[in-house]
Amino acid sequence: MTFQPIGSKMQVVAIGGGGGATCVLHAVVSFAASRSAVIAVTDTGRSTGLARQIGAMPAPGDLRATIAAFAGDRLMAEALNHRFDGAGVPALEGMAFGNLLIAALNRLTGDFATAIEHTARLAASTVRVLPVSTANATLCAVLADGTRVEGEFGVRAPGKPPIARLFLHEPADAYAPALDAIRNADLVVLGPGSLWTSVLACVQFTGVAEALAECRGTVAYVCNSTTQPGQTDGYRCIDHVRRVVEALGPGVLDAVLINASEPDPVVLHSYAEEGLHLLRPDDDEIASIRMLGVMPLVRELVREAGPRRALWNKQDTIRYETEALGTALYEIVTMKGAHNG
Structure with a gap:
């Protein structure tokens, strides 16, 4: 090197x-x-998981949080991280606005990376934020006892046998x-x-x-x-x-x-x-x-x-x-x- x-x-x-x-x-x-x-981009958390369903896309949550952390526009940073309280719409409780924005941009542009790029531009991000992949991938694991678990939440769930091997449901x-x-x-x-x-x-x-x-x-x-x-x-x-x-x-x-x-x-x-x-x-x-x-x-x-x-x-x-x-x-x-x- x-x-x-x-x-x-x-x-x-x-x-x-x-x-x-x-x-x-x-x-x-x-x-x-x-x-x-x-x-x-394989997170399946509460807000991120719902946004993935809405946008049929990879997980936006960590990307949104990273953009907000380096946003030159502080109001936009707060907006990206703003979470709805679910008043009147229980399904939106805990939903981060930035995840919805990325889902909308993904639908409008037809490209997840473009949606992330536009979000970073709106926030005037001082770092380049890139998804590791634009594939809507599912993280899976084989545990020490041979059990197979699917989804990021299942992979990290406590109280299970140790993780032996990690893989994607479909290669990406x-x-x-x-x-x-x-x-x-x-x-x-x-x-x-x-x-x-x-x-x-x-x-x-x-x-x-x-x-x-x-x-x-x-x-x-x-x-x-x-x-x-x-x-x-x-x-x-x-x-x-x-x-x-x-x-x-x-x-x-x-x-x-x-x-x-x-x-x-x-x-x-x-x-x-x-x-x-x-x-x-x-x-x-x-x-x-x-x-x-x-x-x-x-x-x-x-x-x-x-x-x-x-x-x-x-x-x-x-x-x-x-x-x-x-x-x-x-x-x-x-x-x-x-x-x-």
């Missing part, structure tokens, strides 16, 4: 769900000349401009976010793993701060990294960023009661990660655990501090650049 001289402005691509990609792209603003988000191609962005990036960041239903879900689309292998720059994975019920129960950091390496193929993932800080014990206890356990690697895990051909970078990423967010049928987790994440990501690309030089 080639690398631009250290200190030059870079093209950065974040891959995954809306929350993780937003976190990464905010973090790299000081050293990125251009920022692009390649966003998962990735969106060509998203693949081009990945290939031409100086830094591609997968995660943080749901390992199976955001990060690995994106890799299921034909062409994504190949584009990452062809990427001219550094490919990095940001490991989550905690385990996630229904997806990574009992996982360690090495288990997360191993799953990503298996999905991408050998020699593709250059580095992994792992949190080393430990929040207040009271905060940790409250998360643990909900099945979310802090991820901190030991020396054996670090050695095992290196044996996979991946450079581990363990840094303090959590400065202070903020207020909990109310998420529909999901659990909030310990979030990374923007400046700390940006510093660590820059360290990854400079270390890789120095090594290549």
Whole structure:
């Protein structure tokens, strides 16, 4: 892989769900000349699921949230994220206006990517927001006991056997401009976010793993701060990294960023009661990660655990501090650049 001289402005691509990609792209603003988000489209959440039915389209929710997070027009950002209270129309309770807008534009233009592009333009988004695919795909999984589950909600449901394998109900191609962005990036960041239903879900689309292998720059994975019920129960950091390496193929993932800080014990206890356990690697895990051909970078990423967010049928987790994440990501690309030089 080639690398631009250290200190030059870079093209950065974040891959995954809306929350993780937003976190990464905010973090790299000081050293990125251009920022692009390649966003998962297999969500079946409440508002997103209904919008998918209305528009017969891929999941718009994470794309809408990402556009709103980088909107230059603040009123438009609030409008995109505005949720109806269902007064008089119970079916609309919790529906985000932006999801309806994307569904309408999809119907009018006949093209999901065009609908996303128009929405980003209306909001004056400062980053390029791309769907990983324009296919209306269904995420599926085979569990450890051989059971097959369909739909993103089923894949991430808690209380089931561990996920053994992820796949799409029908094979689908990735969106060509998203693949081009990945290939031409100086830094591609997968995660943080749901390992199976955001990060690995994106890799299921034909062409994504190949584009990452062809990427001219550094490919990095940001490991989550905690385990996630229904997806990574009992996982360690090495288990997360191993799953990503298996999905991408050998020699593709250059580095992994792992949190080393430990929040207040009271905060940790409250998360643990909900099945979310802090991820901190030991020396054996670090050695095992290196044996996979991946450079581990363990840094303090959590400065202070903020207020909990109310998420529909999901659990909030310990979030990374923007400046700390940006510093660590820059360290990854400079270390890789120095090594290549």
